[in-house]
Amino acid sequence: MAGEVLPTGYGELLENLKSRIRTARVQAALAVNRELVLLYWDIGRSILERQQQEGWGAKVIERLADDLRREFPDMKGLSRANLFYMRAFAEAYPDREFVQQVAGQLPWFHNVTVLTKVKDPLEREWYLRACTEHGWSRAVLLHQIESGLYHRQGKALTNFARSYARRETVWWWSTPCGM
Secondary structure, three states: OOOOOOOOOHHHHHHHHHHHHHHHHHHHHHHHHHHHHHHHHHHHHHHHHHHHHHOOOHHHHHHHHHHHHHHOOOOOOOOHHHHHHHHHHHHHOOOHHHHHHOHHHOOHHHHHHHHHHOOOHHHHHHHHHHHHHHOOOHHHHHHHHHOOHHHHHHHHHHHHHHHHHHHHHHHHHHOHHHO
């Protein structure tokens, strides 16, 4: 193959196919992630509804975790702690469409990080959307939460508007005849 003369356009076709394969792989991973997050939301919703309707307690969740892990030994994420996260996730985000469109765009433990570290619903949504927009790793997301980026962004926007208005006023007065 070395030294072989390739037909015209072969390199372009190869690059195009490699790009399409990479894109398809990313899209497939995102689709799997979205389905997993929706599954976890459905599980959490089912637990939440049973607890509300039938008064189930934490012992039932422990038993459920054991039974599910026994049935699906190769599947991670069915621990007692994770079932409690699923329940809290469903409680925090009762709208399936929101989960599908926003939370489902991020890996499960990004969602758990936001859920456990941020109590305000509007702030949670802001971090989920910012994380999707900027492609933050979980470590970066955690750093942004712990450093209070949401609150700093809000102050920065407010200061910007005031600073901009002040600058416009100064500019107007400093030009001849206000022009």
